[in-house]
Amino acid sequence: MAEKKISPWVKAALDWGPLIVFFIAFNRLKDGTYTILGTDYSGFVVATALFIPLIAATTLILWLLTGKLSAMQIATLVLVAIFGGLSVWLNDPTFFKMKPTIIYLLFAGILGAGLLRGKAWLQLVMNEAMPMAHEGWMILTKRFVWLFLGLAVANEVVWRTMSDAHWVDFKTFGLPIIMIAFIMSQAKLFERHGIDTEESEEG
Structure with a gap:
């Protein structure tokens, strides 16, 4: 798939959107404890659980729009999935x-x-x-x-x-x-x- 140009504003929204959502979610949830399927999770872990699929979705959208992902974007997504997933799975x-x-x-x-x-x-x-x-x-x-x-x-x-x-x-x-x-x-x-x-x- 050939690389296509997109609006800088769209790219910025896709690049920074997940981080901003994580920041907002953390600040809204940080003082609470949330029981999901019988397990108590801190607001930090819940915000992390929201961040992982969101960054995966925005990375996919960026690839669909441009036809290209940088090595940095791919590495970031993989490490977010691994380390974020471990934080959610181990509740840490x-x-x-x-x-x-x-x-x-x-x-x-x-x-x-x-x-x-x-x-x-x-x-x-x-x-x-x-x-x-x-x-x-x-x-x-x-x-x-x-x-x-x-x-x-x-x-x-x-x-x-x-x-x-x-x-x-x-x-x-x-x-x-x-x-x-x-x-x-x-x-x-x-x-x-x-x-x-x-x-x-x-x-």
Whole structure:
């Protein structure tokens, strides 16, 4: 299936919708205990149970609309299903809290393995949005490896030392803000190594 373009607003809604719904559900359910089929569940676990099928549905819709999913989207869905499923099945939110740590370590490991081979695999994901020379992608990939390692450590510190509410706030707002701030901070790198695709095509 060939890749198709969709509205940026639709893509943003599909990407961020499940997380926003999880945030709202958690805040509405966090103070209660809910008995389902004879088992008591915390609001955190119930919100997690809602999040899993929702992210699966939005990922499927995104694939149907675009004909393509990135490796990052597939890995995220698989890990949400595994760790979220374990949290619901074992009635223990710990597994779901560990999920961002595993994702960031996985991404850091994959990108790091590419760097050892002299390849910037980040370019495969982001080159269409930000065309750059190979040297620029190597630099950016190294920085992303350190970013992902830092986020993995941060997630571990937050969920192990703070309340569920603080962790949910951190996951919903903190992690995306850090990621956006990091990308914005790379403006000089994009400017120094960026490629003007229009000029390249004309030449």
